[in-house]
Amino acid sequence: MRVLIVEDEVLVAAEIEFLIAEAGLQTLGVAISSEEALKIVEQERPDLVLLDVHLADGPTGIEIARRAAKLQGVAVLFMTANRRRLPDDFAGAIGSVAKPYTEWGMRGALRFIAECLRDGGATRPAPSSLELSSAWSRKWLVPEVGHSTH
Amino acid sequence: MTARNRAASDLAAAKADAEALVAARTADLQKALDQKTVLLHEVDHRVKNNLQLISSLILLQSRRIADPEIRDTMTSMLNRVSALATVHRNLFQADDLSAFDVPAFMRDIASDLLDASGRDDLSVEHDHEPAAIPAQQASAVALIVNELLIEALACAPESAPGRLRLAVRRPDGELAIEVDHDGSVEPGQSRESFGASLMSLLTRQLSATIERSGADDGPRVRLTMPVADRPAS
Numbered sequence: 001m002r003v004l005i006v007e008d009e010v011l012v013a014a015e016i017e018f019l020i021a022e023a024g025l026q027t028l029g030v031a032i033s034s035e036e037a038l039k040i041v042e043q044e045r046p047d048l049v050l051l052d053v054h055l056a057d058g059p060t061g062i063e064i065a066r067r068a069a070k071l072q073g074v075a076v077l078f079m080t081a082n083r084r085r086l087p088d089d090f091a092g093a094i095g096s097v098a099k100p101y102t103e104w105g106m107r108g109a110l111r112f113i114a115e116c117l118r119d120g121g122a123t124r125p126a127p128s129s130l131e132l133s134s135a136w137s138r139k140w141l142v143p144e145v146g147h148s149t150h
Numbered sequence: 151m152t153a154r155n156r157a158a159s160d161l162a163a164a165k166a167d168a169e170a171l172v173a174a175r176t177a178d179l180q181k182a183l184d185q186k187t188v189l190l191h192e193v194d195h196r197v198k199n200n201l202q203l204i205s206s207l208i209l210l211q212s213r214r215i216a217d218p219e220i221r222d223t224m225t226s227m228l229n230r231v232s233a234l235a236t237v238h239r240n241l242f243q244a245d246d247l248s249a250f251d252v253p254a255f256m257r258d259i260a261s262d263l264l265d266a267s268g269r270d271d272l273s274v275e276h277d278h279e280p281a282a283i284p285a286q287q288a289s290a291v292a293l294i295v296n297e298l299l300i301e302a303l304a305c306a307p308e309s310a311p312g313r314l315r316l317a318v319r320r321p322d323g324e325l326a327i328e329v330d331h332d333g334s335v336e337p338g339q340s341r342e343s344f345g346a347s348l349m350s351l352l353t354r355q356l357s358a359t360i361e362r363s364g365a366d367d368g369p370r371v372r373l374t375m376p377v378a379d380r381p382a383s
Contacts, residue, residue: 009199009202009203009206011203011206011207011210012202012203012206014206014210015205015206015209015210018209018210018213054195081194081195081198081199081202082191082195083243084191098239098243099198099199099201099202099239100198100199100201100202100205100235100238100239101202101235101239102205102232102235102236102262103205103209103228103232103266104261104262104263104265104266105258105262107265108261108265127261128257128258128261129258129262
């Protein structure tokens with residue numbers, strides 16, 4: 001499974017490359033602007049795009065997600081410190097991982113998404129680090145988490 | 151126009167002027183408030199991105215360290231930074247910026263540390279009352295909870311599946327957090343010394359007390375601290 005990282009902080013991107021490899025996935029490349037990202041998305045058709053909202057050329061991530069969502073077989077996951085900026089439909093993306101995520105939060109989200117993309121659906125609830133869009137949650141038939149709270 | 155009519159029309163004009171002034175002033179205030187809100191979101195955004203950067207830096211470097219002892223130290227620092235990151239991720243998500251949701255934090259950090267421990271034989275039971283505390287106290291509480299959970303996970307016997315129970319209570323003027331588990335190691339035995347002094351400093355800052363007891367079914371730690379019932383805004 002080929003993954004494109006779209007992130008303007010290169011150190012954050014470098015660390016994500018390790019997490020991608022650990023999840024058994026392959027990094028296709030790192031884009032730091034929307035122009036670079038769109039070129040790779042359209043030419044290489046990655047299976048998954050990890051997408052920051054704020055890039056080197058401004059808050060252009062949402063437009064990238066909308067364009068990628070129109071392509072067959074390209075799934076998008078937002079990683080953002082600005083959850084409020086995301087539209088209700090997540091611009092067609094799977095969902096988002098809120099920054100600052102923890103190492104294990106991101107690992108869990110990647111593992112879950114890799115399983116769902118491979119199997120075409122979920123066999124367990126999404127990890128708490130991952131907020132799914134309602135469209136993808138329905139598509140993957142993701143079970144709800146049960147809490148033992150009173 | 152009669153004198154009476156003139157007076158009425160002057161009054162209406164004065165009233166319209168006053169209303170226009172109030173409307174202009176309200177618009178100015180709203181604009182100033184909007185600018186402040188944008189600024190606040192911008193600062194929030196930067197804090198979150200910087201915390202992300204700090205975590206990534208520590209991880210990148212610790213991946214290159216061969217000495218297991220040094221790597222463990224880096225991992226403990228990463229856990230502490232992650233606890234602070236979890237606080238900031240949760241703050242600002244709610245509309246009330248001044249309150250920190252303790253049970254939501256407990257769920258996040260417990261799931262994170264359990265994953266990090268690689269102990270999928272351990273189960274975590276969450277038993278929480280709704281409990282908000284002022285945001286100013288959140289970081290110190292988070293760092294203490296981080297140490298308590300790491301200690302509890304380290305004490306859980308590797309030979310048998312274990313259970314960890316976390317409870318948050320919020321009686322008037324107070325917050326109580328309990329961590330108990332069915333491990334058999336003496337409480338405090340596996341403390342890393344820096345972690346212990348961190349806890350002692352932070353409990354002083356919060357005027358908190360930590361009680362340790364060896365309940366029949368395993369050790370229990372209880373943190374209690376005074377909390378203002380209405381978080382100051």
